[in-house]
Amino acid sequence: MNLKDEELIQKSEEIGMNNMITVKDLEKNYQSKKAVDGINFVVNKGEILGLLGPNGAGKSTTINILATILSADHGEVTIMGHDLKKDAKLIKQGIGIVPQDLAIYEEISAEKNVRFFASLYKLKGHQLDNQVKEALELVGLYDRKDDKPKTFSGGMKRRLNIACAIAHQPQVIIMDEPTVGIDPQSRNHILESIKTLKSRGATVIYSTHYMEEVEAISDRIIIMNDGKIIAEGTKEELNQKVNDEITYYFSVNNLDELSEEQLNRISGVTKVKIYDNKVEITSDKSIDNLNEIIAVILGNGCKIENMSSEVASLETTFLELTGRSLRD
Numbered sequence: 001m002n003l004k005d006e007e008l009i010q011k012s013e014e015i016g017m018n019n020m021i022t023v024k025d026l027e028k029n030y031q032s033k034k035a036v037d038g039i040n041f042v043v044n045k046g047e048i049l050g051l052l053g054p055n056g057a058g059k060s061t062t063i064n065i066l067a068t069i070l071s072a073d074h075g076e077v078t079i080m081g082h083d084l085k086k087d088a089k090l091i092k093q094g095i096g097i098v099p100q101d102l103a104i105y106e107e108i109s110a111e112k113n114v115r116f117f118a119s120l121y122k123l124k125g126h127q128l129d130n131q132v133k134e135a136l137e138l139v140g141l142y143d144r145k146d147d148k149p150k151t152f153s154g155g156m157k158r159r160l161n162i163a164c165a166i167a168h169q170p171q172v173i174i175m176d177e178p179t180v181g182i183d184p185q186s187r188n189h190i191l192e193s194i195k196t197l198k199s200r201g202a203t204v205i206y207s208t209h210y211m212e213e214v215e216a217i218s219d220r221i222i223i224m225n226d227g228k229i230i231a232e233g234t235k236e237e238l239n240q241k242v243n244d245e246i247t248y249y250f251s252v253n254n255l256d257e258l259s260e261e262q263l264n265r266i267s268g269v270t271k272v273k274i275y276d277n278k279v280e281i282t283s284d285k286s287i288d289n290l291n292e293i294i295a296v297i298l299g300n301g302c303k304i305e306n307m308s309s310e311v312a313s314l315e316t317t318f319l320e321l322t323g324r325s326l327r328d
């Protein structure tokens with residue numbers, strides 16, 4: 001860890017903060033287009049925040065402002081306790097940015113790429129060697145360290161892009177759609193690497209339009225659409241906000257006596273389907289009727305072999321909130 005990082009962490013600890021990033025009333029316009037329209041959020045220390053939204057939602061603009069690449073028209077941002085307007089230089093030293101477009105040199109080895117980016121943060125000697133090795137190991141490219149990126153697959157290049165961004169061991173990592181257009185294996189590898197970075201104490205903002213990625217790794221999710229935050233919370237909280245239904249699935253024997261009508265009469269039940277040896281019941285989640293449902297099934301001489309339940313997926317939630325599909 002270099003001196004600047006230590007200073008940043010010390011300052012964070014001095015003010016005893018849990019918020020590594022705070023964003024207040026952030027706005028950015030391109031001519032008449034409001035790309036970011038007055039958003040507010042915080043990212044807590046050690047958290048992975050998933051920034052989810054369809055194309056054009058304003059994710060990259062937000063991320064580029066946090067990464068000090070773009071300037072905002074209005075609003076306040078602090079990162080690790082530093083004001084972005086006053087201390088951009090200091091912030092740059094403490095963050096790692098994984099850009100949407102690859103920022104690697106095709107003609108020099110993977111190791112030299114990582115070494116180059118890490119040395120920009122004034123790492124030297126053994127510390128530089130160790131951190132370059134660690135970064136390459138994290139993304140699973142240590143055994144290809146002497147090869148040039150021009151011989152790599154798209155997924156390997158994306159992994160190298162991440163190694164270059166994190167070798168200096170930043171406290172805050174900002175990633176803009178780091179898995180676009182890559183093979184599932186590299187994608188899984190990247191998601192695992194992000195979880196490892198979190199376990200080492202990093203705070204991560206991760207922008208994507210892949211629902212399953214935010215579900216897999218995020219502690220909290222922000223959904224953006226048209227420059228605004230339209231929902232924020234954990235996966236479960238988001239589902240709860242818009243969806244008040246639950247579906248129960250039963251595998252049942254001796255179904256002859258049970259009718260859909262009997263189950264439909266139970267308070268809260270909105271849909272019943274009986275087929276083969278299965279019973280599917282959708283109900284208002286706020287009504288406590290599971291005991292009654294089970295009593296009706298058993299009361300008709302049925303034997304329940306198995307039962308599960310499901311609330312709406314985040315994909316459904318997203319559609320309900322935005323009226324748009326994530327990948328249009």
Ligand SMILES: Nc1ncnc2c1ncn2[C@@H]1O[C@H](COP(=O)(O)OP(=O)(O)OP(=O)(O)O)[C@@H](O)[C@H]1O
Pocket residue numbers: 030031033034035053054055056057058059060061062209
């Ligand atoms: N340099 C620019 N000039 C004009 N308009 C821009 C510029 N950059 C972005 N925009 C517009 O601002 C809006 C937000 O774009 P942004 O790239 O932040 O969205 P995004 O959520 O990251 O989308 P994507 O997933 O496609 O990267 C879009 O309508 C986009 O067309």
